[in-house]
Amino acid sequence: AKLGWDLPTAIDESAGYLTRNVNSNGRFVYRMTGEGKPLSPTKYNIVRHAGAIYALADYQVQGASADGRVKASRVTEQAATELITRYVRPLKADPKLLAVWSDPKEEGGKKVVAKLGGAGLSIIGLMGRYRAVDGDGGASAKELETAQGLARFIQFMQKPNGDYTSKYSDDDGKATDFDSLYYPGEATLGLVMLYEADHDQAWLDTAMKGVGRLVISSRDTRRAELAPDHWLLIAI
Numbered sequence: 014a015k016l017g018w019d020l021p022t023a024i025d026e027s028a029g030y031l032t033r034n035v036n037s038n039g040r041f042v043y044r045m046t047g048e049g050k051p052l053s054p055t056k057y058n059i060v061r062h063a064g065a066i067y068a069l070a071d072y073q074v075q076g077a078s079a080d081g082r083v084k085a086s087r088v089t090e091q092a093a094t095e096l097i098t099r100y101v102r103p104l105k106a107d108p109k110l111l112a113v114w115s116d117p118k119e120e121g122g123k124k125v126v127a128k129l130g131g132a133g134l135s136i137i138g139l140m141g142r143y144r145a146v147d148g149d150g151g152a153s154a155k156e157l158e159t160a161q162g163l164a165r166f167i168q169f170m171q172k173p174n175g176d177y178t179s180k181y182s183d184d185d186g187k188a189t190d191f192d193s194l195y196y197p198g199e200a201t202l203g204l205v206m207l208y209e210a211d212h213d214q215a216w217l218d219t220a221m222k223g224v225g226r227l228v229i230s231s232r233d234t235r236r237a238e239l240a241p242d243h244w245l246l247i248a249i
Contacts, residue, residue: 021077028072031065032084039091041065057119059100060131066092066138070145089142096135097159105183110169111162112181126188127181129170130196132163133244136203143210160207167200168219175226197223198244205248224249 018026034042041062044052066089073085096113104110104127112127113135139156146153170178170187177197180188204220207213227245 024072025076025078025081028069028076028078028081028085031069032081032088035088035092037091039088039093039095041092055119057116059096059113059115059119060128060134062092063096063113063131063134063138066096067134067141070138070141074145086145089138089145093139093142093156096138097155100131101135101159101163103162104166104169104181106186107169109162110166111159112166113163124182124184127166128193128196129167129177129179130193130199132166132170133196133199133201133203136160136163136167136207137199140203140206140210144206148210157210160203161211161213164204164207164216164219167204168215170200171219171223175222175224176230177223194240195242195244197227198242198246198248201227202244202248220248 031041034045040057042051043054043057043061046052069085069089069092073082073089076082076085100113100116101111102114104112111132113131114125114127115122115131117124117126139160143153143156143160148157166181167177170181172178177200178187178189179191179193179196182188201220201223204216204223208216208220224245227242
């Protein structure tokens with residue numbers, strides 16, 4: 014049924030859904046029935062958790078509801094802390110490289126893996142929050158440091174031609190059996206947002222190399238087959 018909301022109200026309602034359906038640790042209700050009952054409560058996707066931080070961080074700056082913006086600010090802080098403390102750790106092979114590790118008990122699979130998209134979207138979420146609070150406070154300093162470690166992981170995952178490897182595990186190294194359409198665009202946007210915060214040219218250089226590869230690969234594809242890579246469009 015058509016609810017008749019104008020756009021600002023619809024955005025308020027969407028943000029309100031996220032801020033209501035989150036626990037005290039900053040973990041969102043991942044799936045829910047139309048009757049409001051959680052589905053598969055043990056399942057969780059940390060990449061989408063990071064995406065929710067990004068959405069709410071934008072809302073806490075631009076939302077129409079003052080009360081909603083306050084609630085969004087509180088939730089993004091909790092959710093960012095959950096992301097950093099529970100899912101971010103260094104690679105065993107290099108302690109300078111931070112990755113976001115997906116838990117197989119939550120996402121399926123047989124082993125803990127670090128996804129390029131997890132690093133990219135986590136930087137996007139953390140830098141969205143950093144931008145929302147103008148870089149103030151100790152928590153923001155920790156988030157910036159974390160984002161920089163994740164950016165070094167993205168650089169590590171970039172191939173000489175500008176393309177990226179999508180997954181990594183401590184046991185097997187870089188995976189060769191999976192490529193994601195959206196992870197490179199997410200990584201690119203994360204690097205650009207980090208560059209806006211700390212002005213390190215290295216992040217912009219990596220991002221531009223990745224953009225060049227994506228543009229070339231798209232040019233070599235028939236127009237009818239081009240995918241709507243929204244993350245890349247935002248980054249550009």
